Amino acid sequence: MTSLRTTRITRTPRARIRGLGVATAAVGLLVSLLAAGPAAATPDPGDAPASQGVVSSEQAAEARSAIQSGEIPGVDEIVHSDNIQHLVNIPKDALAGTNSDLAFQGKYAFAGNYDGFRIFDISNPRAPKTVAQVLCPGSQNDISVSGNLVFLSTDSSRSDNSCASVSQPATEKSSWEGMKIFDISDIRNPKYVAAVETACGSHTHTLVPEKRDVYVYVSSYSPNAAFPDCQPPHDGISVIKVPRKAPEKSAIVSFPVLFPGEGPDGGGNPGGPTNPGVSKTTGCHDITVLPGKDLAAGACMGDGILFDIEDPERPKVIDRVQDNVNFAFWHSATFNQKANKVVFTDELGGGGAATCNEAVGPNRGADGIYDIVGKGKNRKLVFRSYFKIPRHQADTENCVAHNGSLIPVKGKDLMVQAWYQGGVSVWDFTDSRKPKEIAYFERGPLSATTISTGGSWSAYYYNGYIYSNDIAKGFDVLKLDDRRTDPAKRVRMDALNVQTQPDYFDDFDDDWGDWDDD
Numbered sequence: 001m002t003s004l005r006t007t008r009i010t011r012t013p014r015a016r017i018r019g020l021g022v023a024t025a026a027v028g029l030l031v032s033l034l035a036a037g038p039a040a041a042t043p044d045p046g047d048a049p050a051s052q053g054v055v056s057s058e059q060a061a062e063a064r065s066a067i068q069s070g071e072i073p074g075v076d077e078i079v080h081s082d083n084i085q086h087l088v089n090i091p092k093d094a095l096a097g098t099n100s101d102l103a104f105q106g107k108y109a110f111a112g113n114y115d116g117f118r119i120f121d122i123s124n125p126r127a128p129k130t131v132a133q134v135l136c137p138g139s140q141n142d143i144s145v146s147g148n149l150v151f152l153s154t155d156s157s158r159s160d161n162s163c164a165s166v167s168q169p170a171t172e173k174s175s176w177e178g179m180k181i182f183d184i185s186d187i188r189n190p191k192y193v194a195a196v197e198t199a200c201g202s203h204t205h206t207l208v209p210e211k212r213d214v215y216v217y218v219s220s221y222s223p224n225a226a227f228p229d230c231q232p233p234h235d236g237i238s239v240i241k242v243p244r245k246a247p248e249k250s251a252i253v254s255f256p257v258l259f260p261g262e263g264p265d266g267g268g269n270p271g272g273p274t275n276p277g278v279s280k281t282t283g284c285h286d287i288t289v290l291p292g293k294d295l296a297a298g299a300c301m302g303d304g305i306l307f308d309i310e311d312p313e314r315p316k317v318i319d320r321v322q323d324n325v326n327f328a329f330w331h332s333a334t335f336n337q338k339a340n341k342v343v344f345t346d347e348l349g350g351g352g353a354a355t356c357n358e359a360v361g362p363n364r365g366a367d368g369i370y371d372i373v374g375k376g377k378n379r380k381l382v383f384r385s386y387f388k389i390p391r392h393q394a395d396t397e398n399c400v401a402h403n404g405s406l407i408p409v410k411g412k413d414l415m416v417q418a419w420y421q422g423g424v425s426v427w428d429f430t431d432s433r434k435p436k437e438i439a440y441f442e443r444g445p446l447s448a449t450t451i452s453t454g455g456s457w458s459a460y461y462y463n464g465y466i467y468s469n470d471i472a473k474g475f476d477v478l479k480l481d482d483r484r485t486d487p488a489k490r491v492r493m494d495a496l497n498v499q500t501q502p503d504y505f506d507d508f509d510d511d512w513g514d515w516d517d518d
Contacts, residue, residue, distance in 0.1 A: 073444030177201030221283030235266030269302025420455035
């Protein structure tokens with residue numbers, strides 16, 4: 001059996017599964033962070049550098065004591081299970097902002113950053129090389145790629161749609177937020193070719209690729225009557241149609257309402273005070289599509305949804321679920337390969353709080369595993385269990401469930417996932433009721449005295465390696481060697497946008513690789 005013994009670089013291995021003290025202080029910190037506003041991917045808005053939060057003297061002392069005793073790694077110290085190797089870290093370069101999401105095509109990795117995006121040549125995963133860095137500020141710069149087009153989300157109010165724009169209040173009608181599109185025919189010299197303004201901006205986006213066109217599902221939320229371009233109710237998603245040969249003609253073709261209801265707030269989860277501690281649903285945070293099954297799963301603040309995308313311009317909701325006990329903010333979704341399960345994540349505290357500790361417990365800020373039961377229009381999402389990393393983190397470490405992907409092994413449901421400063425976790429949910437971690441990689445806290453935003457934003461498996469975009473530390477490449485995951489090394493992809501899940505075991509056609517005119 002593969003060992004999960006902790007491997008440290010600088011000290012004798014110790015157990016990491018533990019209970020840190022100061023539970024009361026930790027709860028106080030979490031409450032203050034939640035009270036500051038609705039959960040959002042960290043930091044929000046994204047034009048300023050990640051902020052530092054104050055922790056109590058007791059919390060700081062506890063963190064220092066835990067480091068000294070070996071209960072948690074030292075500041076920036078790397079630890080990992082025996083079945084993971086850390087191959088390389090590429091620090092930030094020209095783009096100094098917050099690192100965000102990742103996408104892949106061929107031998108290239110595309111790394112989002114609040115200041116723009118960076119392209120790596122990963123033909124040698126042990127020595128990635130920077131191919132291009134594009135300065136184009138606008139949080140989160142959520143990124144995806146299809147053929148010769150790169151898509152970038154802007155969810156901070158800007159003076160215009162150019163890459164030279166500056167921050168501008170959303171109360172001004174001239175402000176701009178939405179989707180930007182780049183042509184990468186010359187991979188070393190991406191060209192900005194199109195922009196589409198969308199209501200409430202574009203926090204994240206999801207591609208539904210067709211032969212001649214790409215549909216883009218734009219997720220955004222938090223309308224305000226004072227924002228001319230983001231008026232309530234905002235209970236749906238923007239659908240953009242992008243002609244591959246003429247991206248400058250990209251335009252919104254529909255705004256499907258996913259949460260119909262009367263009144264100014266639509267029909268989503270009302271949040272507090274009806275459901276204390278739960279985000280009010282005013283749009284979606286993230287959507288994952290499974291084109292091969294004409295399915296999509298939406299993580300929509302206070303709701304999780306399953307919907308049919310057979311007609312990509314007119315998605316239809318099949319089922320909707322809430323968890324008003326343990327889920328604060330439905331953040332993202334992942335199907336298993338058979339499309340009979342969905343993993344939803346809860347981004348408790350918006351990604352800026354220390355929620356991987358004893359005070360918060362194992363069921364909040366976690367993954368929720370749902371089975372899909374029934375057929376066709378009668379399919380239902382049925383809750384089975386929660387999964388959370390079993391290693392408590394210091395009260396100075398922002399940590400919560402975040403972005404991950406499947407590890408393609410037939411007959412198994414395996415996933416790699418980012419947990420901010422909780423690091424990277426590999427886990428098995430083949431048994432929906434008994435998920436378990438099988439590997440991990442993490443760094444010690446950025447600070448033993450303040451809560452500083454950092455850690456892995458996205459961790460994805462692509463062609464035999466795990467790639468992680470660390471908010472503060474840069475681009476990491478990991479190698480996973482384990483009999484349970486080794487079969488995945490034989491699965492080769494032409495491209496991977498994680499929110500557009502492929503069928504890993506079908507023969508790939510042009511829907512996932514280069515495009516032609518046929």
